[in-house]
Amino acid sequence: MDVSLQGSLMKYPVTGLFLSLLSLSFVPSTIAAESFTSLSQVAETAEDYVTSFTDFPEHAEVQVKAKTLDKRLKLKRCLLPLNAHAPTSKQQRLTTVKVTCPDADGWSLYVPVETRIYYSVVTASIALEPLTSLGYDNLKLQRMEAASLRGNYFTSIEQLAGARTTRRVGDGQPLRRQQICQVCRDDIVTIYARSASLELKTSGKAIGNGSVGDTIRVQNSRSERMIDAEVIAVGEVQVNL
Structure with missing residues (x-):
């Protein structure tokens, strides 16, 4: 056994030597990782900015997603919080967000962010x-x-x-x-005549097609009188007294 190596082994037990070499082997990659701003952080900054002025309609699913950034980009680590800005804060399908590192020797990157509503x-x-x-x-x-x-x-x-x-x-x-059509031409429909304190019900014949909210012509089966009535459901219309 080589004397110098033997001396090293005696000075550093096998386990300790292994852990020392292992920690040293990770130093360069750790330093490298800390030297750059992660692209995911840049993307999240852009997404959060667009989300801040995005409407979320009731019963809708809204997705705000940054386009995939080039993994070859190496952005210097930013010491200050990232800033985001776009030419307009009007909601649109595609927004280009300028993400900036405000350090003295900072950088800027334009990030496309897509908004989809389902x-x-x-x-x-x-x-x-x-x-x-x-x-x-x-x-x-x-x-x-x-x-x-x-x-x-x-x-x-x-x-x-x-x-x-x-x-x-x-x-x-x-x-x-x-x-x-929720009420279709020639359908026999139920006619409701309503006021704040009274409700009457009779039948009639639809003269035209209509969906809920539409006003159509209906002929009262008893009086044969033509009236305008609002479609309120399948086979049902309403007249306000």
Whole structure:
């Protein structure tokens, strides 16, 4: 055995020598890690900034996510808290955020941040032909991005149970008000006549198509009088006294 090595081993027990060498082997990587600002910290700073002026609609899922940054970037460690700024604080699909290290020898990086809003909407689970009665057997809830939705849509299958289509709806397509009628032409409907203290009920015949909230012409079955009534549910209309 080499004398110098033997002396070293005697001076440092095997376990102690191993731990000393092990700790030394990690020093350079630890120092290197502490010398740079992590890209995840930069991304989180940009996301937090956009989130601060983002609206979160009821019944919606909102995702605010920074685009993936180039892993080859080496940003000097910032001693002061990072700053974030964008030309506008108006909510939009893509916002470019300037993240800045305010140190004397600091840096700046532009980070694209994407905001996506999703809703669960009622869609056709099969292709639907005109005059198809709607229910759980041919409808489903599907998560869709708000940017792809046009016009009015429904968020509950219960809202459409018993309604009918007025035109063809493709498989997987969201149903819109103009594609369905909750009271359809020639339907026999229940007419409610209401005031603050009185409610009367009779029947009538729908003269046109309508969805909840629409006003349609209805013929009273007893008097044969034509009236304007608001659609309030499948097969039901209301007149305010």
